[in-house]
Each structure stands twice: as structure tokens, then as C-alpha cells.
Amino acid sequence: MANSESAKMNKAEYWDERYQSADDPPPREWHLGYDQLEDYLKAHVYPHWPADASIMHPGAGSSHLPMEMHNRGGYTNITCAEFSPAVIAQMQPLDPGLKWLQSDVRDMPGVASGSYDVVFDKACFEAFCAWGPKHLLKEIPDVIVSDSRRYSQEMYRVLKPGGWFIIISVFEARYVHHLVKCEGTNWEDVHAPKALSADGWMQTRAFCLRKPGAQET
Template sequence: MADSEAAEMRNADYWDGRYSNEDDPATKEWHVGPDKLEGYLEENIYPRWPQGTTPKIVQLGSGASSVPFEMYSRGYTDQTCVEFSAAVIAQMAPKNPAIRWLPHDVRNMPEIESNSFDFAFDKATFYALCAWGPTHLLKSIPPVIVEDTAAYSREVFRILKPGGVFVCINIFEPRYVNHLLKVEGTNWTDLHTPMALTPAGWAVTRAYGLVKGPIEPTDSEAAAAA
């Protein structure tokens, strides 16, 4: 994929065009499918919310992935998919009308209340926001990528409940991901160290697990509260 095309992945029009031109509304996976994710979710995520509980789950930029449907089949029925491509929603929403679909951009979700979700899941949305930037030279990251990923991270942090979990699946190196997600206005702590989901190679798919911690007051806020 050329850099010019990869750069367009941050825009809804790109995905509308891509999915509007496809006759087959079959699910499609980026990086890894549910089969590769199963072991990771079984060990690190599902035990936090055993079957019978009803965590509120938000799928961020869910695209044509089957992950929401797989989770639903396991009993995790309180799910919201946030997707800015109308063409994707038109294809995927009929597959399970019980899953809510919101036509929002993950960088700006004003209609979603703060502190409202237990678990946020992203498979390749972060990747789409910065796929055309370098994966390791932090000083060379284009400013628009820094802005997009910071806005995204702050919005995910905002809509999660305190102690809520954010899992981000992508192929970028840990220091690159941490640099772009652990930004001012957030206080992410690590649920675990980045976990490889695919064998070592030129592009390793990793699971990054983050937990929403409390925001420390600024000096002026602390002084005012004293």
C-alpha cells in the first residue's frame, strides 16, 4: 500500500468507497482474527467479567470484523460499535441488530457520556490513524498522527469508567504506541506488558492492555481544594 493511500485510512470517505464497492458483506479481519485472539482474551480479559456479568463494551472503529459477534455469542451482549463509515455500518449492523452502532469518529465522540464503558477494544483502528508514519523513529512522526492519536486516546480515556480496560491490537513497536497513547489528559497504567499474538517477523501483532487510572489534580487545582 502506498503512503498516499495509507494516509487516507484516517478518513471516513476512504472506507465508504472501499466498502461501497464490495458486493460481499462478509466479515474481514486486520492483523489477527478471533481465533488468534481467543487465548489472549481468555487469559487477560474474560476473567475480569465472567459469563453472567454484563460489562458495557465499546468496539472502536470495528469495521467489518467478526469480533463483536464472537463476543456476543459468548454472552457479552451489551456492546456498542463506534464506526465512522456509513457503508460499513450498512453492511455489518444487520448481522446482529442487538448490537448498537454509532456513526461517530473515535477521535470525537461527544454523544457518548464520560465514564460509561467497562471495556474498550480496538483492532487496527489505531493502526489506521498512523499507518503511514514511521514505526520506530519517534522524532519523525508527522504532526497529524500525533494529533489524531492523542485525540483518540483522550476520548477513549474519557468514555471508560475508572478502572476500565482499553485493549489496542496493532503492529507497531511498544515505544511508538506508548508515546502516542500515553498523552497529557490521560493516566493509563499497564494491564500487562505488550503481548505478541503472532510469530516474530517484520511486523509482529501485539496486544496492548491499558487501565484507566485517576487523573492527578494540577497544582492550581490542588491548591484551590486545600
């Protein structure tokens, strides 16, 4: 993807146009789907969080994942946060059991602090970080640093004490941690990054961070 396009991915207008102009109907998967994530979920998430845990999927877009976690994972309290009205209109009718929230996940004044047990990010973080160098920390553009850290701070705020922030990403651990473990947060690692795909320059990993607090895992 050219930088001229990927640099627009932090704006709602870009995603509205993209979803409205897509030829294939939703849902459309970005990144790994539920089938590829199921082993990780069964081993590292489902045993720790009951069916009524409050889960947010930030930047849910047209992903199948929230629907599959609802219908196959049994979770009954899932909110999809998305700033594109176009994709909300497309996705909301597909599963009435999901809640949808139109919001910029970098700033969610309508969401009370400590609202969620789990934030599950699949590709939202990467939309903020999709352009610019990914291998040299000193070359990360300022807009990536600002957007990703605002996002991390807001997810920290909306999580309950003990809540989990799960990020599915192709970026290296040092890059993810450099951007997410920032001022205004005190993330703890629940486990080391878990490989979800074959080794290589596009290897996908699951990062699981915890907001300190009372929840026992």
C-alpha cells in the same frame, strides 16, 4: 500500502468508498480474527469482565470480533463505534444483538464520560497511524501524533474509572506508548505487551491499559 492511500485512512469518505466497492460481502476481517485472539481473551479478559460489561469496539468496520465476543464470548452489551455509514448498513443486520454508533472516535460528544468498562481496539489505532515512518519517533508526522492522541484522550474520557483500553497492534511498544500515553490521560499498564503472533517485523501484540479507579482486576 502506498502512503498516498494510507494517508487517507483517517477519513470517513475513504472507508465508505472502500466498503462500498469491496467485492466480497461482509464481515471481512482486518488483522487477527477471533480464533487468533481467543487464547488472549480467555486468559486476560474474560476472567476479569462479566458478561454484562459495557464494551466498545472503536472503528469496528467489518470485523467479526464484536459478533464473536457476543456469540462465543457471551457478552451482551457491545457497542460498535464507526464513522462509515456504509459499513454500518452492511454489518448491523448480521447481529441484531450488537449496538452501532455512527461517530468519529476522536470526538464523541454524544457519548457520556464514564460510559464503558472496556474499549477493545483492533486496527482502529493503526488506521490513524498507518502511514509515515514507524521506527523513529522523531519522524512521526504531526497528523499521526494529533489523531492518535485525540483518540487516546477520548477513549480515556468514555471509560469508567478502572476501565481497560485494549489495543491490538503490530507497532512496537515504544511507538504505541509514545502516542497513547499523552497529556490528558493517566494510563496504567495492566500487563506487559503480549505477543499474539510469531516474532518478526510484523509481530502482533496486545497492549492493555487501565484508567485509574475503583475497578479491581
